Amino acid sequence: MDQGKHQGMTLYLKIWRQAGPNVEGKFVDYKLLDVSPNMSFLEMLDVLNEDLIKKDELPIEFDNDCREGICGMCGMVINGSAHGHQDGTTVCQLHMRHFKDGDRITIEPWRARAFPVIKDLVVDRSALDRIIAAGGFISVDTGGAPDANSLPISKPQVEEAMDAAACIQCGACVAACPNGSAALFTGAKITHLASLPQGEPERRIRALRMIRQMDLEGFGNCSNHGECEAVCPKDIPIKVIAKMRREYLRGLLK
Secondary structure, three states: OOOOOOOOEEEEEEEEEOOOOOOOOEEEEEEEEEEOOOOEHHHHHHHHHHHHHHOOOOOOOOOOOOOOOOOOOOOOEEOOEEOOOOOOOOHHHOEHHHOOOOOEEEEEOOOOOOOOEEEOOEEOOHHHHHHHHHHOOOOOOOOOOOOHHHOOOOHHHHHHHHHHHOOOOOOHHHHHOOOOEOHHHHHHHHHHHHOOHHHOOOHHHHHHHHHHHHHHOOOEOOOOOOHHHHHOOOOOOOHHHHHHHHHHHHHHHO
8 A cells, every 4th residue: 555645534624723711712724634533532532632833823822621521621612513523422522533534623612691711712611619509419417327218319310310310511512502591400410409309498499599599690491492402412401491490489489
């Protein structure tokens, strides 16, 4: 085989570049050669950054941490879909074998008023942390840990709580929602704690405080488009939003 020929895929990338939050951004085109189908999407970006550094160009900033689909840091919009087109997958677990030689790929950050761009593909998602701080916690007595079996919990309760607890706070639901709503995220956190006896002490005020903070952060209202459920890498069901609304009414009535 001719050694001059490339072994991997050739990709044409259109990537959002923005030097800072107060600087106008734009899409920049890149051509990347020899992309192995065994690479993850983030590894492909690593290779692109290595090439840029060799050319004395600024590398592309993007969030990442565990690269195991656990932390949710790797959020970005790929060809118009949050985390890419694979269902139930974070960007770090999206592999290049799902693309073809010669593909054109557009990569951009989360687009939401509550997620201001810091640089390139990195956005400030601390608004989600502040929603948690407003009410996403439980009261814990100091002292010895209680016996695990001292609080009987039914299997349906456990399943509802654990399904909601799977949320990794990546923000894909916000990025996909045409209203920029954080209802799926907030609903998941409220559902998790409201489904367990440990969440009872703050139950009356939890939803009121978290929804109030969600509004203060500038997230939009939920209008049941369902895009959030479709892109969630952990398949959080949209029914948690209904649960959040019931908990909110419960708090108002009490």
